[in-house]
Amino acid sequence: MSAFTLDELKTMLQEAAGVDESVDLNGAVLDTPFSGLGYDSLAMLELATRIQNQLGVPIPDDHIEFMTTPRAVLEYIDSHLPMGA
Amino acid sequence: MSESRERQSTDGGRARAVFTGIGVVAPNGKGTEDWWAATLAGKSGIDTVRSFDARSYPSQLAGEIKGFDPGKRLSARIVVETSRMSHFALAATRMALDDATVDLSQIPEYELGVITANASGGAEFGQRELQKLWRGGPKDVSPYMSIAWFYAATTGQISIGHGMRGPCGVMVSEQAGGLDALGQARRVVRDGTRLVVTGGSDSSLSPAGFVSQLPTANLTTVNDPARAYLPFDTDASGFVPGEGGAILVLENADTARERGVDRPYGELAGYAATFDPRPGSGRPPTLTRCARAALADARMRPEDIDVVFADGHGTAEKDRQESRTLAELFGPRAVPVTVPKTTTGRLYAGAGALDTAGALLALRDQVVPPTIHVKNPVAAYELDLVIDQPRETVLRTAMVIARGHGGFNAVAIVRLAD
Known part of the structure; x- marks a missing residue:
């Protein structure tokens, strides 16, 4: 499996926390803060849980606050994805 | 003004x-x-x-x-x-x-x-x-x-x-x-x-x-x-x-x-709440006091009430209590009483609100919705229960009763707005 993609992240977000009616996740969202996409701290907690469960990428609770944009999440996953996954 | x-x-x-x-x-x-x-x-x-x-x-x-x-x-x-x-x-x-x-x-x-x-x-x-x-x-x-x-x-x-x-x-x-x-x-x-x-x-x-x-x-x-x-x-x-x-x-x-509302559904004219004494205290339940307090709050007399949306608990003891309250307040068979929640079951916190919605629409349409499935009302309760068919009648005010498990009583009175 290659690097985790933005599309996969969007799908995971959708499953974890839904999508706000006023937000188009298909737009240019890579650098949009999650708060601007309608996601609160609980939504980020749920996303982090799914990343850990589904990808085996550990995320310390105190790191979640630094995952402010989709790009930040993808970069974090890229650098922590288990080898050979 | x-x-x-x-x-x-x-x-x-x-x-x-x-x-x-x-x-x-x-x-x-x-x-x-x-x-x-x-x-x-x-x-x-x-x-x-x-x-x-x-x-x-x-x-x-x-x-x-x-x-x-x-x-x-x-x-x-x-x-x-x-x-x-x-x-x-x-x-x-x-x-x-x-x-x-x-x-x-x-x-x-x-x-x-x-x-x-x-x-x-x-x-x-x-x-x-x-x-x-x-x-x-x-x-x-x-x-x-x-x-x-x-x-x-x-x-x-x-x-x-x-x-x-x-x-x-x-x-x-x-x-x-x-x-x-x-x-x-x-x-x-x-x-x-x-x-x-x-x-x-x-x-x-x-x-x-x-x-x-x-x-x-x-x-x-x-x-x-x-x-x-x-x-x-x-x-x-x-x-x-x-x-x-x-x-x-x-x-x-x-x-x-x-803001341009000419005809609201009605006014919340009266409201009161009481809490029953603990079981075994020997003191009577407080529903009657609650209904009287709601009437006083609305500055109304019992004869001003045109229809009652009863709580209708469906257990003999609570039914007897409620019917006694209604008979004391209004006299025997003096006011139409209905329990439209016989069509929905008891909705707990949803019930009083739904009955109030029903009361407001009853005032709008000048019709009392029916109590369904009840065939043999207890004669001693002396209620004018509206059964099976809706009843068209002149309605200006409605009393809504809701009783909660554990001793909660609440009574609201709505009336057509001036």
Whole structure:
């Protein structure tokens, strides 16, 4: 499996926390803060849980606050994805 | 402001509160007019439980809301954050605000309040997440468990979703809560809030939610939908639980008129609440005192009441208490009494709000909705029970009664606005 993609992240977000009616996740969202996409701290907690469960990428609770944009999440996953996954 | 208008719009110097919007999600109708038509037609939403297998339970009937897709009515973000009881209330809120034709952006956010009632919490959400905890451990549990289950979740989500930042709260007094919320909403209107989203909803028909209702022994174990919930009947055997409720928009009468509301549904003219003495105290229940206090609050006499929407508990003891209150207040068979919740089951915190919606529509259409399935009213109760068919009659005022498990009593009086 290659690097985790933005599309996969969007799908995971959708499953974890839904999508706000006023937000188009298909737009240019890579650098949009999650708060601007309608996601609160609980939504980020749920996303982090799914990343850990589904990808085996550990995320310390105190790191979640630094995952402010989709790009930040993808970069974090890229650098922590288990080898050979 | 002219003198006559001043007289109309205040009640002893207190602001009058009028209902300007109604939203309903009930077992026999999703949407206010669908539900009202079904209620007048005596169409029941009570049936064998379908959402899970209840065959091993002593009680197997419920007023379930079927075919309700929250994803079609609410934002997907909200759907994952909330339980079924909130889904109903949030959908009903949209209906009620649409019905009130109000543009909330035109009202200062701190003059918009939310006061709802809830008695069972997010039973459906809670059970689902506990099952995940059991199967997969803490990591599988939704973080929204922290907010979805609790009584105030609905009020909070309405407040956030609609930018209503004035007085907010939740009333938790079992089935009396739906009326207690209206009373509290009127109080904050008197204190300067212009518009309040109020009412109540409940949904505890998941297996765990259902089981938790059994120990009260108030649920009927008769499993024929036509013979199960028979308030005031010689065959009364308990009640059938239901889910859903109603959301109402309550506004300051003056500011409602200023924004162009010509004909509100009616005024919340009276309200009172009491709490019964503990069992075994030897002191009598307080429902009569509660009804008298509501009449005094409305500055009305019993003969001013044109119809009573009774609580209709469906157990012999509570039915006897309530009928005694009505006979004491009004005299034998002196006022039409109805229990339209025979079509839905008892909705707990949703019931008082739904009955008030029914009372307001009864005033609008000058018709009393029927009590269904009751064939043999207890003669000694001396009630003029409106049975099977709706009754057309002149209606200006209605009394709504709601009693909650554990001793809660609430009585509201609505009347056509001037």
